[in-house]
Every structure is written in structure tokens, then in C-alpha cells.
Amino acid sequence: MPLYAYRCTKCNHRFEKIQNFSAAPELECPRCQGLLERPLTAPALQFKGAGWYVNDYSAKNAAPVATESAAPAAAAPAAAAPCASASACPAAASCASAAADA
DSSP, X not given: OOEEEEXXXXXXXXXXXXXXXXXXXXXXXXXXXXXXXXXOOOOOOOOOSSSSHHHHSSOXXXXXOOOTTTHHHHHSOOOOOOOSOTTTOTTTTTOHHHHHHX
16 A cells, blocks of 8 residues: 655645555644645655566676685786887886886
8 A cells, every 4th residue: 555645735744644545545633624735746766676677688798796706816827918019009118027027
């Protein structure tokens, strides 16, 4: 059953009430007997499970999450290959092999 928000136009009292879809809306404020209105509110609705955009149309070729067996191999530093031409390299200032060639 949906939860409807109500606001009194006379005393500004706000409250919520759970009602059936077929139930008649509240018309009178319980505090001052003023006229009630139902303000528009954002629905608290969340779709879960398969068949929705997030599940079916997300990137299928995303990188897999690293497992613990791959962690030791990734932790070992690889030896840096020397640059073919240190003078043409855009990262020559920060490259260790370019500094060794100079």
C-alpha cells in the first residue's frame, strides 16, 4: 500500500498516511479541520534484480577484479625496458633509463 503525504493549507501541519489506491483522499486536517492537499513527493521506489538498465546494459568488457592469487605477481616490480631514443621520448625527464643514457 502506498504512503501519501498530506499538508494542511490552514495550519501547515504535515503528516503521512498509508492508504489503498482505491481509498478516498483525506480532506480535513486532524488538528484544525482545515483543507488538506497532497503535495507531490518523490517516489521511494527501487527496481532490483535482472531486467533493468543497470544490470543488462552496463559495460560488459570491464576489467575483472584482481584476486588474491594475482596480487603477489602484481606486487613484484618489473624491470624497466630502456628507451630506444631518449632524446625523442616525451617522458625523458622522468624516465630512469633516459637519465642513465645521458
